[in-house]
Amino acid sequence: MIGRRRVLVGCAACVAVGCAGQAGESAAAPAPSCDDGASVEGWVPLPLADYPALTKVGGWAEVDLPEHLLVVVVAQPEPGCFVAIWRVCTHGACEVDWDPASATAVCPCHGSVFAADGSVLVGPATEPVRAFPVVRRGDVLWLQR
Numbered sequence: 001m002i003g004r005r006r007v008l009v010g011c012a013a014c015v016a017v018g019c020a021g022q023a024g025e026s027a028a029a030p031a032p033s034c035d036d037g038a039s040v041e042g043w044v045p046l047p048l049a050d051y052p053a054l055t056k057v058g059g060w061a062e063v064d065l066p067e068h069l070l071v072v073v074v075a076q077p078e079p080g081c082f083v084a085i086w087r088v089c090t091h092g093a094c095e096v097d098w099d100p101a102s103a104t105a106v107c108p109c110h111g112s113v114f115a116a117d118g119s120v121l122v123g124p125a126t127e128p129v130r131a132f133p134v135v136r137r138g139d140v141l142w143l144q145r
């Protein structure tokens with residue numbers, strides 16, 4: 001099977017879109033191939049057709065892909081800027097929600113707030129949630145696992 005073992009290759013037609021200062025790793029991360037829909041080692045495709053809220057600035061979506069062991073919140077807080085953070089709060093087992101107004105993730109259980117890079121802004125959580133690089137290629141977001 002070629003899809004999952006494919007060598008990561010950049011493409012002039014592909015433009016990496018990241019968030020300066022937030023998903024800084026995404027700008028330096030290896031780019032998935034341009035073959036949208038094909039999974040590439042370490043990258044998980046998220047077709048925007050499956051997450052239409054992510055096509056809008058301020059939009060966010062829960063991405064629950066057990067086959068990739070992923071439960072994340074993905075958001076577009078600024079035009080062309082995508083962020084992804086682990087959805088499970090580090091204080092307990094509650095799932096955080098994205099707050100578009102503040103561009104933060106908020107835990108409904110005890111009020112912890114996490115920045116787009118996963119860092120703790122407000123406790124009681126003391127540990128950050130993991131953040132994942134996300135880049136856009138055409139109509140597909142690619143999340144680096």
Ligand code: FES
Pocket residue numbers: 089090091092093094107108109110111112123124125
């Ligand atoms: S479980 Fe999230 S703040 Fe307590």
